[in-house]
Amino acid sequence: MHTRIRTLEEYHADYQQSIEDPDAFWAEAAEAFTWRKKWNTVRGGDFSPAGESTWYAGATLNITENCLDRHLAQRANKLAIVFEPNDPKTRHLRLTYRELHQRVCQFANVLKQNGVQKGDRVVLYLPMIPALAIAVLACARIGAVHGVIFAGFSATAVADRINDADAAFVLTADGLDRGAKQIPVKSVVDKALEHCPSVRRVIVVEHTGWPVELKEGRDVWYHDEVKSVSNDCPAEEMAAEDPLFILYTSGSTGKPKGVVHTQAGYMVWADYTFRNVFQVEENDMHWCTADIGWVTGHTYGLYGPLLAGSTTLLFEGVPTFPSPGRFWEVIDKHHVTIFYTAPTAIRSLMATPIDHVLAYSLSSLRVLGSVGEPINEEAWHWYDQHVGKGRCPIVDTWWQTETGGIMISALAGITPSVPARAGLPLPGVQPVLLNQDGSEIEGNDQEGYLVIKGSWPGVIRTTWGDHERARQTYFAPYPGYYFTGDGARRDEKGLYRIIGRVDDVINVSGHRFGTAEIENAINQSDYVVESAVVGYPHDVKGQGIYAYVICQHGVPTTDLDLQMAEASIIEAVVAEIGRIAKPDKIQFVSGLPKTRSGKIMRRILRKVAEGETTNLGDVTTLLDPLVVEEILAGRK
Ligand code: PRX
Numbered sequence: 001m002h003t004r005i006r007t008l009e010e011y012h013a014d015y016q017q018s019i020e021d022p023d024a025f026w027a028e029a030a031e032a033f034t035w036r037k038k039w040n041t042v043r044g045g046d047f048s049p050a051g052e053s054t055w056y057a058g059a060t061l062n063i064t065e066n067c068l069d070r071h072l073a074q075r076a077n078k079l080a081i082v083f084e085p086n087d088p089k090t091r092h093l094r095l096t097y098r099e100l101h102q103r104v105c106q107f108a109n110v111l112k113q114n115g116v117q118k119g120d121r122v123v124l125y126l127p128m129i130p131a132l133a134i135a136v137l138a139c140a141r142i143g144a145v146h147g148v149i150f151a152g153f154s155a156t157a158v159a160d161r162i163n164d165a166d167a168a169f170v171l172t173a174d175g176l177d178r179g180a181k182q183i184p185v186k187s188v189v190d191k192a193l194e195h196c197p198s199v200r201r202v203i204v205v206e207h208t209g210w211p212v213e214l215k216e217g218r219d220v221w222y223h224d225e226v227k228s229v230s231n232d233c234p235a236e237e238m239a240a241e242d243p244l245f246i247l248y249t250s251g252s253t254g255k256p257k258g259v260v261h262t263q264a265g266y267m268v269w270a271d272y273t274f275r276n277v278f279q280v281e282e283n284d285m286h287w288c289t290a291d292i293g294w295v296t297g298h299t300y301g302l303y304g305p306l307l308a309g310s311t312t313l314l315f316e317g318v319p320t321f322p323s324p325g326r327f328w329e330v331i332d333k334h335h336v337t338i339f340y341t342a343p344t345a346i347r348s349l350m351a352t353p354i355d356h357v358l359a360y361s362l363s364s365l366r367v368l369g370s371v372g373e374p375i376n377e378e379a380w381h382w383y384d385q386h387v388g389k390g391r392c393p394i395v396d397t398w399w400q401t402e403t404g405g406i407m408i409s410a411l412a413g414i415t416p417s418v419p420a421r422a423g424l425p426l427p428g429v430q431p432v433l434l435n436q437d438g439s440e441i442e443g444n445d446q447e448g449y450l451v452i453k454g455s456w457p458g459v460i461r462t463t464w465g466d467h468e469r470a471r472q473t474y475f476a477p478y479p480g481y482y483f484t485g486d487g488a489r490r491d492e493k494g495l496y497r498i499i500g501r502v503d504d505v506i507n508v509s510g511h512r513f514g515t516a517e518i519e520n521a522i523n524q525s526d527y528v529v530e531s532a533v534v535g536y537p538h539d540v541k542g543q544g545i546y547a548y549v550i551c552q553h554g555v556p557t558t559d560l561d562l563q564m565a566e567a568s569i570i571e572a573v574v575a576e577i578g579r580i581a582k583p584d585k586i587q588f589v590s591g592l593p594k595t596r597s598g599k600i601m602r603r604i605l606r607k608v609a610e611g612e613t614t615n616l617g618d619v620t621t622l623l624d625p626l627v628v629e630e631i632l633a634g635r636k
Contacts, residue, residue: 001014001017001018001024001025001028001029002014003028003029003031003032003272003275004275004276004279005276005411005414005427006414007414008414008415011411011414011415011424011427014427015424015425015427017427018427018428019428019430022042022043022428023041023042023043025427025428026042026043026055026268026428026457027039027042029268029272029457030042030056030264030268033061033066033070033267033268033271034061034065034066034069034070035059035060035061036059036060036061036062036237037058037059037060037061038058038059039056039057039058039059039240039264040057040058040059041054041056041057041058042055042056043055043455044057045455047454047455047475047480047482048475048479048480048481049471049475049476049479050471050475051462051467051470051471051474051475051476052461052462052467053265053455053459053461054240054241054265055240055241055262055264055265055268055455055457056240056264056265056268056457057240057241058240059239059240059264060237060238060239060240061237061238061240061263061264061267062140062141062143062235062236062237062238062263063140063238063244063263063266063267063303063307064104064137064140064141064235065235066267066271066307067137067303067306067307068080068097068100068101068104068137068306069101069235070309071097071309072097072098072101074309075097075309076096076097076098077096077097077098078096078097078309078311079094079095079096079097079311080095080096080097080099080100080306080311080312081093081094081095081100081130081133081311081312081313081314082094082095082285082311082312082313082314082334083095083129083130083313083314083315083316084313084314084315084316084317084330084333084334085129085316085317086177086178086179086316086317086318086321087177087317087322088322088326088329092334093130095130097309100134100137100306102231103130103134103231104134104137104138104141104233105138105141105230105231105232105233106226106229106230106231106233107131107134107135107137107138107222107226108137108138108139108141108142108233109229109230109231109233110138110203110222110225110226110229111138111139111142111144111169111203112142112233113225113228113229114169114201114203114220114225115168115169115200115201116139116142116144116169116201117142117143117144118142118143118144118236118238119143119144119145119242119243120144120145120167120168120169121144121145121147121165121166121167121168121169121246122135122139122144122145122146122147122167122169122170122171123147123148123149123158123161123162123165123167123169123170123171124136124139124146124147124148124149124170124171124172125148125149125151125153125158125170125171125172125185125188125189126148126151126171126172126173126176126185126205127151127173127175127176127177127178127185127207127316128151128291128292128293128297128314128315128316129173129205129207129314129316130314131173131205131207131222132148132292132314133292133301133302133314135171135205136148136245136292136298136302137302137306139245140244140245141233141235141236142233142235142236143236143238143242144169145165145243145244145245145246146244146245146246147161147165147167147245147246147247147248147258148245148247148292148293148297148298149161149248149293150291150293150294151176151183151185151188151291151293152178152183152293152578152579152580153577153578153580154188154574154575154576154577154578155188155189155191155192155575156192156575156576156577157256157576157577157578158188158189158192159192159193159194159195159196160255160256161248161256161258162192162193162196162198162199163195163196163198164248164255164258164464164465165246165258165464165465166198166465167196167198167199168198168199168200168201169199169200169201169202169203170189170193170199170201170202170203171202171203171205172185172186172189172202172203172204172205173185173186173204173205173206173207173208174186174204174205174206174207174208174209174210174211174212175207175208175209175210175212176207176208177208177316177317178316178317178318179317179318179320179321180321182208184210184212186204186212186213187212189202190213190215193218199218200218201218201219201220202215202218202219202220203219203220203221203222203225204219204220204221204222205222205223206221206222206223238263239263240262240263240264240265241262241263241264241265241461242262242263243260243261243262243263243461244261244262244263244266245260245261245298246258246259246260246464247259247261247294247295247298247401249295249400249401249402249512250505250512250513250514250517251473251485251503251505251514252485252503252504252505252514252515252516253504253514253516254469254514254516254517255517256514256517257463257464257466257469257470257473258463258464258465259295259401259402259460259463259464260460260461260462260463260464261404261458261460261461262461264457265404265457265458265459266303266404266405266457266458267303267307268457268458269404269405269456269457269458270299270300270303270304270307270404270405270458271303271304271307271308272405272426272457273299273304273405273406273426273458274299274300274304274305274307274308274310274405275304275308276411276426277369277395277397277406277409277410277411277412277426278338278340278367278369278395278412279367279411279412279413279414280308280310280338281337282309283337284310284311284337284338284366285311285313285334285335285336285337285338285364286300286305286310286311286312286313286336286337286338286340287312287313287315287330287331287334287336287338287339287340288300288301288305288312288313288340288341288369289315289319289327289339289340289341289342289345290340290341290342290371290372292314294401294511295400295401295404296340296371296372299404299405300340300371301314304405313330313334313336315330319341319345319348319349320348320349320352323356324348324349324352324353324356325356325357325359325360327339327341327345327349328356328357328359328360328362328387329360331360331362331364331365332360332361332362332364335364336364336365337364337365337366337367338365338366338367338368338369339365339367339368339369339387340368340369340370340371340397341369341370341371342370342371342372342373342509342510343370343372343373343374343375343376343379343510343542344372344373344509344510344540344541344542346370346375346379346382346383346387347376347379347539347540347542348540350378350379350382351539351540354386357386357387358386362387362388362389363389365387365388365389365392366392367392367393367395367412367413368383368384368387368388368392368393368394368395369394369395369396369397370383370394370395370396370397371396371397371399371510372507372510372511373507373509373510373542373543374420374497374498374499374500374542375396375419375420376420377419377420380394380396380419380420381419393410393412393413393417394410394417395409395410395411395412395417395423396409396410396417396420396421396422396423397409397422398422398486398496398498400484400485401460401512402459402460402474402482403452403456403458403459403460404457404458404459404460405458406426407425407426407429407431407452407456408422408423408424408425408426408429408431408496408498409422409423409424409426410422410423410424411426416493416495418495420497421491421495421496421497422495422496422497422498423495423496424494424495424496425496428456428457429452429456430452430453430454431450431451431452431453431488431496432450432451432452432453432481433446433447433448433449433450433451433488433490434448434449434451434478434481435448435449436449438478441490443490444490444491444492444493444494445489445490445491445492446489446490447487447488447489447490447499448487448488449478449483449484449486449487449488449502450484450486450487450488450496450498451478451481451482451483451484452481452482452484453480453481454480455482459482460474485501485502485503485505486498486499486500486501486502487499487500487501487502504516504602506533506534506535506543506545507535507542507543508535508538508541508542508543508544508545508580508581509540509541509542509580510542511580511581513545513577513581515532515533515534515535515602517577517581518533518545518547518573518577518581518583519531519532519533519547520576521572521573521575521576521577521581522547522549522569522572522573522583523572524572524575524576525565525568525569525571525572526552526568527551527552527553527564527565527568527569528549528550528551528552528568528569528572529550529551529552530549530550530592531547531548531549531550532547532548532592532600532602532605533545533546533547533548533583534546534548534602534605534606534609535606535609536585536606536609536610536611537610538584541584544584544585545581545582545583545584545585546583546584546585546587546605546609546636547569547583547585547586547587548587548589548592548605548631549565549569549586549587549588549589550588550589550590550591550592551565551588554590555588555589555590555634556588562588565588566586569583569586570582570583585609585636586636587631587634587635587636588634589627589630589631589634590627590630591624591627591630592605592627593605593619593622593624593627593628593631594622594623594624595621595622595623596621596623598623601619601621601622603617604616604617604619604628604631605631608631608632608635611635613632613635616628
């Protein structure tokens with residue numbers, strides 16, 4: 001086993017060993033960490049049928065000792081975090097490992113002073129600023145379970161998550177600037193907390209300087225609290241399988257579920273995948289553009305880089321503000337060497353004049369990454385040619401919130417990187433393609449349901465408060481395998497190509513939504529009786545949201561009616577979920593294509609949304625086949 005694979009031969013040898021002797025492989029991968037106590041067993045649990053996995057059971061540790069303290073001997077003055085603000089005219093900030101360590105300890109002491117204890121859930125609703133990274137680590141330092149919510153979700157969505165996690169503590173800020181948009185995050189929290197009886201304390205970080213109301217007895221300013229704490233905070237000793245964080249993500253049914261990751265396995269997986277996929281070197285400047293509110297930000301914006309002793313760049317802004325050259329300007333300014341972003345960002349920048357890219361040298365770049373959705377060939381080539389200047393390997397990394405870290409991807413410059421292919425599995429990962437009946441598909445040049453055979457250190461442990469849900473969603477569909485929800489193709493050379501979701505989940509700009517979740521939001525509008533949502537191909541977002549809606553008073557006929565109904569639907573989605581889930585197209589219909597048993601035939605709706613007009617498949621089982629004609633005629 002090589003802690004860092006450097007050649008294709010090493011990859012094949014390590015892959016082989018990881019499958020034949022996973023215990024030895026993952027024991028070695030864990031060697032370099034600081035453990036308070038070593039493990040009894042490397043792999044354990046009952047993956048099938050109970051959906052339970054344990055990694056490094058019996059060990060104790062603290063992940064922040066591995067992210068911070070461990071590096072102080074060699075890297076105290078090395079930059080840990082470089083922060084680039086939303087507005088390029090405001091000053092950026094740099095924190096060395098020593099400084100970050102101190103700030104994390106201070107924040108951890110503020111948490112303790114406010115009553116946070118080991119095992120408590122702490123919800124974070126913060127802008128993408130150093131305080132967010134510090135607060136996440138502060139929770140981990142004292143053994144509190146962090147639940148970061150992307151600060152773009154609505155008050156209702158925040159309340160749902162706080163209640164599901166039964167959190168007593170919320171960390172937030174006065175406000176947030178994202179591009180030209182401003183979000184009064186504290187007011188969003190206030191609104192959410194009207195429905196969250198469990199919350200006892202809100203700690204507010206000053207960021208924008210906007211006026212906020214502090215609720216007596218509940219809310220405190222961070223800057224007041226920090227005055228009285230020391231910057232020494234011994235790390236709590238955690239068991240390997242204690243929860244580290246909860247991250248909510250959408251599935252095909254019901255409300256978003258809280259994916260739970262634990263201490264040791266997640267740590268080893270984040271570190272191993274980060275260093276190997278990106279082929280990290282000591283002097284790299286790593287920039288993962290994802291917000292810490294998503295799993296990509298957790299694993300490759302924060303934990304992975306810090307575990308590896310790297311420098312990570314946190315960016316508060318968006319790719320197009322104040323101009324579409326912003327990403328490239330930031331890369332030159334901070335000498336970014338590894339750049340990791342989403343295809344949707346690449347596609348949106350491709351659509352702007354090329355001069356925005358050509359104005360910058362981008363000569364510091366060494367490795368490019370893509371994540372979150374399939375990257376189309378055109379975007380891949382543009383990225384390769386204009387950003388990587390034809391000299392940077394591209395890693396198209398396939399993984400999920402549930403997998404904790406990258407599962408299938410090229411290792412930069414080592415394993416094959418082919419446009420529109422994620423590539424080969426990482427050591428420890430056994431991808432399998434299944435037929436609908438659950439039989440394994442052998443050989444190359446084949447397509448099927450993508451499942452993972454057996455456990456790996458970063459696998460989801462449970463869904464918060466409801467293990468049965470995790471079991472049913474991921475482990476029961478095909479016993480012995482983890483069910484990904486994606487379809488994939490294994491090409492002639494054995495490289496994996498991810499096709500997309502095979503369930504009712506859509507991926508909009510790399511963000512995951514359940515169609516049922518959006519329908520539920522739309523149905524909150526007073527105008528709406530029923531709705532059906534499907535995804536359709538969208539040039540920039542990957543998938544757009546297409547909603548078919550039945551209104552109370554029939555299909556709106558006047559422009560005014562139409563506008564009012566549309567506005568009400570959008571308002572409902574923004575209130576229930578957030579702006580990021582707004583439908584791109586709304587078609588009002590008098591009925592939906594249903595079978596005689598009342599089931600909506602989404603296949604037809606999907607085809608119409610995709611622009612298909614003739615090949616809609618068998619419609620004879622429909623209760624009312626005429627509905628299809630109407631839907632086709634009114635297509636958006
Ligand atoms: O459909 C796959 C798609 O994103 C889903 C996971 O979404 P989420 O949990 O939000 O995590 C996103 C970041 C890891 C997957 O089921 N997906 C993710 N990466 C890729 C991808 N599809 C194709 N290629 C990828 N590289």
